[in-house]
Amino acid sequence: MKIHREGYKYIIIATVLWLGLGWVAGHFIPSSLSWLAGIITFILFLLWFWVVAFFRLPYREHTADESKVVAPADGKVVVIEETYEPEYFKDKRLQVSIFMSPINVHVNRNPISGIIKYMKYHPGKYLVAWHPKSSTENERTTLVIGNDKGEILLRQIAGALARRICYYVKEGDQVKQNDEFGFIRFGSRVDIYLPLGSKVDVSIGQVVKGGVTVVSHMK
Numbered sequence: 689m690k691i692h693r694e695g696y697k698y699i700i701i702a703t704v705l706w707l708g709l710g711w712v713a714g715h716f717i718p719s720s721l722s723w724l725a726g727i728i729t730f731i732l733f734l735l736w737f738w739v740v741a742f743f744r745l746p747y748r749e750h751t752a753d754e755s756k757v758v759a760p761a762d763g764k765v766v767v768i769e770e771t772y773e774p775e776y777f778k779d780k781r782l783q784v785s786i787f788m789s790p791i792n793v794h795v796n797r798n799p800i801s802g803i804i805k806y807m808k809y810h811p812g813k814y815l816v817a818w819h820p821k822s823s824t825e826n827e828r829t830t831l832v833i834g835n836d837k838g839e840i841l842l843r844q845i846a847g848a849l850a851r852r853i854c855y856y857v858k859e860g861d862q863v864k865q866n867d868e869f870g871f872i873r874f875g876s877r878v879d880i881y882l883p884l885g886s887k888v889d890v891s892i893g894q895v896v897k898g899g900v901t902v903v904s905h906m907k
Contacts, residue, residue: 695743
């Protein structure tokens with residue numbers, strides 16, 4: 689396991705808080721309240737540990753198969769439904785949504801190989817990630833990857849805690865399945881829009897792993 693580059697700054701801040709405030713608590717809280725200093729130091733350690741865990745990047749054996757659509761993120765499948773996609777396709781698609789809690793790995797990976805046909809960042813609100821309007825009103829990015837088998841749309845959606853969407857690709861880029869296309873900090877959601885009629889290989893409530901779990905197949 690290694691630490692994602694997006695986490696370096698936050699881990700340094702958490703380390704300074706843990707060691708600095710822990711030192712202050714240990715030296716300025718009276719000895720009669722040493723238990724309080726211990727509690728403060730322990731809470732700061734838990735915060736540091738959570739920050740490190742949040743930005744973890746575990747080593748995995750990724751699913752490499754160009755006929756498959758691989759999960760772009762870790763998390764729980766919360767939506768599988770036919771819906772209208774208004775931004776790029778402007779027609780009905782099959783939407784699969786993966787909710788990433790603050791304890792999930794938050795790197796986002798390309799579910800297929802291909803060319804970035806469309807890429808746009810949208811500033812917006814910070815509704816909870818499972819809110820019905822979060823797909824259209826929250827801060828988000830829309831990304832379309834296309835190849836000779838078709839096109840799929842991905843949407844990174846910021847949640848109530850996720851105040852920073854990171855993306856590493858631009859329109860026209862050639863991308864490879866399972867390589868990173870982005871990262872969302874502190875709880876969020878990724879929507880996948882598939883062609884109607886696609887066979888979905890996951891179910892509501894299923895916990896999936898980015899780069900590993902097969903979501904669907906390209907026709």
